[in-house]
Amino acid sequence: MTARKSARNPEDRCRLYLITPPRLDDPAAFAETLAAALDGGDVACLQLRLKDVDDDTVRRVAEVLVPVAQARDVAVIMNDRPDLAVETGCDGVHVGQEDSPLDAARRIVGPDRIVGVTCHDSRHLAMEAGEGGADYVAFGAFFPTDTKEAKTRAEVDLLQWWAQAMIVPVVAIGGIGPDNARPLIEAGADFLAVSAGVWAWPDGPRDAVTRLNALMEEHSPEREKV
């Protein structure tokens, strides 16, 4: 059985939210790595998270990567920049507490695109984002990470509390990979956001995606039917 023909519908379990490496010097080469990774199993979304680059670089990378993801039904989320999300044909935007406020981001991307919000380890920020119309809230960092100087450490019980009490989907982020993902899946995360845990996985990104999907299929809690 291939990873895509899973016994459990991906929509009904935890799903993978890939995040690009923060710099992509050769977008065409990375497009091939990305395609191979996406062929390893179900991926819900890809975040274009480029740091310390100018807008034209973001546009060039988006031009190459957006079609690769969208051709496979993977939603593309632009990090930080609602304006560039619209301009480059992304499906949504992720904003942090120091980026565009949620209501401004929503005005720019409109009602049909996704807006996700960083909530660090804060119930208050998450409730504010949920009430403000965020499509998901993100807690982190769950584990040490070299990808970002994470300001906070989030605990599994925060994730579990949100998943059990709230309808707005929850993303777990920070240092996640095939070796440590299981408790976050068991706690009820709707999505695991992963960067280095896929791109730097010793057996390659495709293998990491396959392994994460196997864990999600086996360990996602049953969801209550609404």
Ligand SMILES: Cc1ncc(COP(=O)(O)OP(=O)(O)O)c(N)n1
């Ligand atoms: C899914 C997801 N969660 C959290 C973040 C972090 O956003 P932010 O705090 O704005 O930090 P930067 O990523 O912009 O450095 C994220 N990007 N994605």
Ligand SMILES: Cc1nc(C(=O)O)sc1CCOP(=O)(O)O
């Ligand atoms: C972008 C980001 N935000 C975080 C947060 O805690 O809000 S942790 C993080 C880094 C995610 O990359 P990796 O999977 O390589 O750790």
Ligand SMILES: [Mg+2]
């Ligand atoms: Mg940001």
